[in-house]
Amino acid sequence: MNQDEINKSEWENKNNWSGGIFGLYFSKKDTRIWVPKSIPALGWTVNVGHPAGAKWLFLLLLLPFFITLILLLFILLLFIK
Numbered sequence: 001m002n003q004d005e006i007n008k009s010e011w012e013n014k015n016n017w018s019g020g021i022f023g024l025y026f027s028k029k030d031t032r033i034w035v036p037k038s039i040p041a042l043g044w045t046v047n048v049g050h051p052a053g054a055k056w057l058f059l060l061l062l063l064p065f066f067i068t069l070i071l072l073l074f075i076l077l078l079f080i081k
Contacts, residue, residue, distance in 0.1 A: 003031055006029055006030070006031075007029075007030045007031060007032055007035075010027040010029050010030040011025075011027070011030060011035055011036070013027075016030075016049075017038050021037070021038055021039050021042065022037075022042075023038070024045070024046075024048055025037075025038075025045050025046070025047050025048065025049075026047070026048050026049040027047060027049045027050075028049040028050070029049075030047055030049065030050065031050070032047055032050070033046065033047055033050050033052045033053045033056060034046060034047070034053075034056075035047050046060070
């Protein structure tokens with residue numbers, strides 16, 4: 001079995017999915033960082049079982065926080081002047 005077949009078999013394994021159709025995908029055997037969602041028409045998701053996938057998820061979760069922080073600082077600077 002080659003790696004493409006392993007990736008496909010891991011993706012099809014429902015035990016690697018949690019939280020329904022919008023849930024997370026976790027497979028250490030799947031070498032892909034980004035994988036199609038369990039319903040591919042809904043887009044892509046991060047494989048949190050892959051070390052780089054876990055980092056991507058962390059960054060994606062922090063992104064709204066930093067955008068909000070930058071906007072608040074910008075607004076504060078406008079009102080201070």
